Amino acid sequence: MKTKQTETFDKVHYKTKNNEPVIEITNLRKSFNNQEVLKDVSLKLFDGENLVVLGKSGSGKSVLIKCIVRLLNPDGGTISVFDENVMALQRNELNELRKKIGFLFQSGALYDSMTVKQNLEFPLRRIRKDLSEKDIKEKIAEVLENVGLPDAQNKMPSQLSGGMRKRISLARTIVVDPLIMLYDEPTTGLDPATSDEISLLINDVQTKYKTSSIIITHDIACARANANRIVLLLDGAIYKEGSLETFEHSTDPEIKSFFR
């Protein structure tokens, strides 16, 4: 039985073994109506690691990951994903890159007019055109099993609870086997028990699908459960970067306000 500290050490060690960055962001800047949201943000996501980006509401966390998939266009700086400059990609090249990235939205963003099965089939049929009907069925059953909702196939999103919606949304994201996962506040609006379940699920996804992840959150329990490395974003700039231990033992009042 591993202690929590040893597990954390293994996670950090895992990062150092694979020191190739899959995402590299340099001097990223973004403003909305003359208000600077991101100020020269630079960070790297290494192969196989879970990077937690902590920050208060409005600190620019969600803007950061939306810039990575170019849902928002940055004002300056560079974003490189798998050694490709995201800002220089043409529409079809960007689409090819996006197929390798899974994005879990804060709201879940399930398609209201479709059943759970149709929600999962929708990206799968369009991205994995090589799959047969049988493969599609099996894949959907597999991911639903993995998120712990094997019997939800015919339910409509309106029939699901908040936690179930997050799980189905995660299932829809992992059904296409992404290499990178971007989680936008995965536990926001959930009760503590369901938050813990989602946190465990994020860990399972990393293990089973060998993904590298950026997890945007202000939920410390989620950060503790998943972080290999933590970046604290304060007023649009990186304030501190380090391991979970560094943050836990920090005496800095800004950091302590999170790790109480």
Added chain:
Amino acid sequence: MRKFTSVIKVKGFAVHHSRRLSETTLEKTQIASIFFAEVARVFLFITVLVRESFSRDFELREFFRQCFQIGYKTLPLVSVTGAIMGLVLTIQSRPVLVDFGAVSWLPGMVSVSLIKEMGPVITALICAGKIGSGMGAELGSMKVTEQIEAMEVSSINPMRFLVVTRVAAATLMIPLLILYADALGILGSWAGANIKGSVSFVLFFSQAFSPVDFIDFLPAVLKSFFFGAVIGLVGCYKGYNAGRGTESVGVAANSAVVMASLLVIIIDLIAVQITDMLLL
């Protein structure tokens, strides 16, 4: 001293008015820039729509689903409206025609006005209310709940899946709904003619269609395609470009109805002018 005071007054007056002038100019410039930015956005939207309409991966299944939503689900509303339109027109016109001894002209008059003008315009306005607002609200709520962004990050083109299919379905189904409303309007007119008088079904229909040529249908059908396209386009544009809050869903639905209805009337005016020029 008095001279000095008057100089100060004149100076104050000049400063005040020049400030007001610059403020008004700035305000007008801002309004103009907002207007031109909106026009540019509309053109960009239409350009992307046209480009995506001719792409290889047309979402046929979604197109048929939208045809069902727009066509079949609007049928009861259009049926009632069409029948009442013919009935009311007949009941209102009959006394005047009786005074002139021209009751036999009633079926022809009703059918011409229904086919050429009332059927297309009223049905299009009904569709602008139901379909335009529906599209505005649906796409607006999809925008607010990040469903459109979810499509984008899944490498699925939301313009192709959501907008092209809806605009195409509206362009195809609304003319069919208009023809259907015309038919029910004439049936309603026959019912109206039988309330106060008595006329057989065969006689009524032969009189109704005797003044109508194929050429009368053509401009009406052609303009109804434009009505359909504009209702779909406006509904999708307003929904697709809705703001972030839940309030913007209502705004999108409402402005879709207002704008689509206004454009239907304007298109009708232009179509009537063109038809008038070509047929005279």
